[in-house]
Amino acid sequence: MSASWKAYLVHLFTATGAVFAMLALLEATKGDWAMMFLWLVVAFIVDGIDGPLARRYLVKQHAKTIDGVLLDLIIDYLTYVFIPAFALFQSGLLPGWTGWIAIIVITFTSVLYFADTRMKTSDNSFQGFPACWNMAAVVIFATQPGFWIILAIVAFLAIAMFTPLKFIHPVRTARWRWLSLPVAFVWTGLAGWAAWTNFDQPQIVTFGLIATSLYLVGVGIAQQLWPPAPGRAGR
Numbered sequence: 424m425s426a427s428w429k430a431y432l433v434h435l436f437t438a439t440g441a442v443f444a445m446l447a448l449l450e451a452t453k454g455d456w457a458m459m460f461l462w463l464v465v466a467f468i469v470d471g472i473d474g475p476l477a478r479r480y481l482v483k484q485h486a487k488t489i490d491g492v493l494l495d496l497i498i499d500y501l502t503y504v505f506i507p508a509f510a511l512f513q514s515g516l517l518p519g520w521t522g523w524i525a526i527i528v529i530t531f532t533s534v535l536y537f538a539d540t541r542m543k544t545s546d547n548s549f550q551g552f553p554a555c556w557n558m559a560a561v562v563i564f565a566t567q568p569g570f571w572i573i574l575a576i577v578a579f580l581a582i583a584m585f586t587p588l589k590f591i592h593p594v595r596t597a598r599w600r601w602l603s604l605p606v607a608f609v610w611t612g613l614a615g616w617a618a619w620t621n622f623d624q625p626q627i628v629t630f631g632l633i634a635t636s637l638y639l640v641g642v643g644i645a646q647q648l649w650p651p652a653p654g655r656a657g658r
Contacts, residue, residue, distance in 0.1 A: 431485075433477050436472075436473055437491065440466045451513065459510060460510075460557075460617075461615065461619065463561075470498070473495070504533040507529075517570050521570050525577050528578070533554040551590070558614075559577075564622050565624060566633065588644055591603055591643040
């Protein structure tokens with residue numbers, strides 16, 4: 424198989440995320456939040472795999488007619504922002520005006536963040552919270568906090584998008600990747616478990632989901648507080 428064919432197959436693989444987004448949305452319209460999140464977890468796995476494949480098969484060089492970055496951003500907005508915002512609004516976790524506030528804040532701030540040219544840092548992390556509302560929504564559905572706590576989470580994360588705080592990419596951020604990548608795998612497994620059980624998961628899964636989420640949110644900030652010694656940035 425030619426290098427061009429391999430590169431275009433990577434684009435086709437990335438594009439399946441749009442299909443999984445539609446399947447998730449169809450489940451959301453039926454109020455089947457467990458199945459919705461399972462499809463979002465599948466899309467999350469695709470998003471975690473397609474980047475390394477794109478770099479391995481040099482898609483920018485061998486498949487130039489498709490902009491892989493733009494393709495990825497379109498799908499990410501659907502799966503990371505739009506559908507989770509709809510779920511928080513439609514599920515009843517945010518009653519009345521609180522739901523309207525949440526979806527307006529989430530969708531408006533996130534689309535601005537996705538267009539921000541300062542999104543990526545020199546170490547392949549994100550500057551500001553990377554609008555991963557799918558991850559936040561899974562934890563919210565699994566823990567079922569009160570609506571004031573949910574609003575506080577939404578407000579904090581929306582503000583954090585436009586701060587100089589660093590948030591890691593578990594695959595691409597080299598520093599502490601030996602720990603961050605396994606934690607991301609564990610988070611994905613726990614999120615899938617919670618959704619599979621219709622968010623009636625064992626308490627240990629809930630604690631694990633909270634702990635891994637706190638790590639993934641806070642590790643980049645920790646790296647800013649404790650910068651690496653010269654020559655040790657990837658450790």
